[in-house]
Amino acid sequence: MMNQNNNAILHIDHLQKNFGKFQALKNVTFDVYPGEVFGFIGPNGAGKSTTIRTLLGILRASGGTATLFGKDVYKDSVSIHKRLAYVPGDVYLWPNLTGGEIIDLFLKLGNTKHNRKTDMMIKRFQLDPTKKARTYSKGNRQKVALIAAFSTDADFYIFDEPTSGLDPLNEEIFQQSVMELKKEGKAVLLSSHILSEVEKMCDRIGIIRSGEIVETGSLSDMRHLTRTVIEFQTMQPTTELQTLQGVHNVTVGTNGLTTFSVDSDQMSYVMGYLASKQIVSLQSTPPTLEDLFMRYYSSNEGR
């Protein structure tokens, strides 16, 4: 573990943030390593943006530590920001400046310049940089921030729900661009609501709920925590199914098929039971991130 901590780009340990009496972050702990895309998911108001703003040094932590490149995110924010690029969820741009001017300004503020990659990105996202920002739609404003971020040569990228205003085509371009960063060995923190996106791109995932990280790990690590949905038909009736441990939501369809979900750790026992009833057909659906997500959020008791 110690070893891992050492090469982590982002290291967050028991981070806390209070706004007055309200505890926005109670316990946030996770690491992000070079060459990985870390998915940061959670419902609205769980503390994703608060965590990110703390990492940016915009907010001051009330407790715990957070370091980027081994430096304190608040005290050393300026030197950290030299190697960091950020795209907020809601991009607000100065209405009387053009998109092109704003992109260049952001690059200059990051001590870089308008480069070949900038032009490539403008082309890729099909942005008209001559328009004043007040005429841009939400998606176009996001493109401005994305183009500036992607053409910055940073080591750590933070995207806070960056695709909420993009059309599917641009979403695809975004994903492709993130994958390129990953190949170059950059670290990416991606907060998102689009679970298919996270599932597709992220190596590891952290789930935050009410200011606490409730789960971190790779998707496959997490699968054991989830339930598999099974649809089957047997020769003999399976009356005891409902009473078995780890079996949930048993429904009998009109076509003779029964559907239920089963906890991964009870899988083999339940399969044995079904086999004893002479299986005619069986189909299993692997747990998706969405199931996982729902399981953490919809119920109050958590796991």
Next chain:
Amino acid sequence: MENRNFHQTWFLTRFSLKRDWLKLALWSVTLIVLFAAVAAKFTTIYDTQASIDEIVKTLKSPSMVSLFGKLSGSAPYSTADVFAGEMTVFMAMMAAIMNFSIIIKNTRGEEDSGLLEIIQSHSVGKLSNLSSSLIELFIINLLIGFFYALGLQFANLTGTDTNGNFLLGLGLGAAGFMFATIAAFLSQLVDNSRSATILSYIVFGIMYIARMSTDVSNPKATWFIPFGWVEKFSTYQENNWLPVVLMLGLSLILSIAALWINDHRDIGSGIIATRPGRAKASAFLRGPLSLFWRLHRTTIIVWVIGLLILGFTYGSIFNTIGDILKTNPAMEKLIGATAVHKANILIIKHFVAILMIVFGVLALFPGIQIINYLKSGESKGYLELIHSKPVSRDYLFTSVLVLGILTSLIALFAGMLGLQLGGASVMKHPVAMSVFLHGFYAYISPVLIILALSACIVGWLPKFAVFGYLYTGFALFVGYFGKLIDLPKWVAKITPFGYIPNVPVRKLDMGTMWWQLGIALTLIIIGYIGYHIRDLKSAN
């Protein structure tokens, strides 16, 4: 109400009144209390005919006419006449500020923020928002005017009559509504609230300057200027309701024009469209300081040129003001030409001493606006991306501070330069620039204190950023009116300007300057600390 263009207008009016009630209440109460309090005070200050004659003499001097408008009617004057002469133009100016801010926010502002789009998507007429905003302001101005009239009734100044009380009260209300319709009309021409505000104040500035010069040179011509109509009430003398009719007539025309344009344009657009700009940033736009300059460029230029013009206009009446021979032709023989010239210069210096506070305060507004950008830009979310760049908070703070201070000082200097140039354009022996520079130097320290205070507030309590404006407005009120309404001396000492009296008649006091600069520096340092450690807010 069946008309689809105006569908739900009443509902929106009620909704706007409910949404804006605090703002409306604060404005109304402040204005009414101010008006009534001054009226009540007048009964004690100008209770003898001698004191009235004294102030009338002052009010009739060209310098006072340029500031307060022409005193109408003829002797014998009563307390009520003096009150109407002093307060009318000032209250109309206040009404303009209030109406501009509310109507632009409720029409263009709602359009900018996209709220109007949500409202329009419901079963609401296309013109309902504009018409409900106009109705809202009509109601408020009517109420304010009515309370003004009631206040005058209760103050019961010597020489009042009910007709005059209601004329002055409702007339000022009508003026307020007229300003609202002017801004509503101008808001339709441009496509964002910032431009609408700038344009409205430019039009207002032109009217103010035109009113001032016609008042001094040819009062009849003031009839051609809508802002000048308030001076034509001739309250308590002829009680002329014609200006009120004119104001309401103009309001009606402007309202119809605004509604017509609104009906013929798309949401979010204007007659003067935003043009595309450059695809790449210029080499100049490279950091916070140049960004802030770029964002406030128009504002800064408008203020600096505006103050230059205002100064020039005031300066161009110096020959009328500084001419004691006009009132007393025998003077030259008595004391000699040189002495007369000296006396003339002294009169002008006294006039400049009153103007100083006006220029000081006007120069402060753009400076405070720039410093407050750390708050307004922060809460609108514009600064979030800047905060993620390798730009320290200290650097941002320094940038707005430097730009704000430079803007205020340059604007103040422009005003002084305008005065000198204006004077030089009409006088045979112009007042030397050094006189105005004395005023400028003396005002540096109080201006810095107020800017430093704004910076300190933005550093610690951004919620209260508006305090800088209020404090400045208070300083204007005290400086402009303090002597006329006989405010106690300590009131003037609440603002830093109170310690710099009568410049450039009196010389700048180095001791005062140093302790004021010391306070400014302390406030700035405290502000730095606050901005360094506080959480930055975000748009959502």
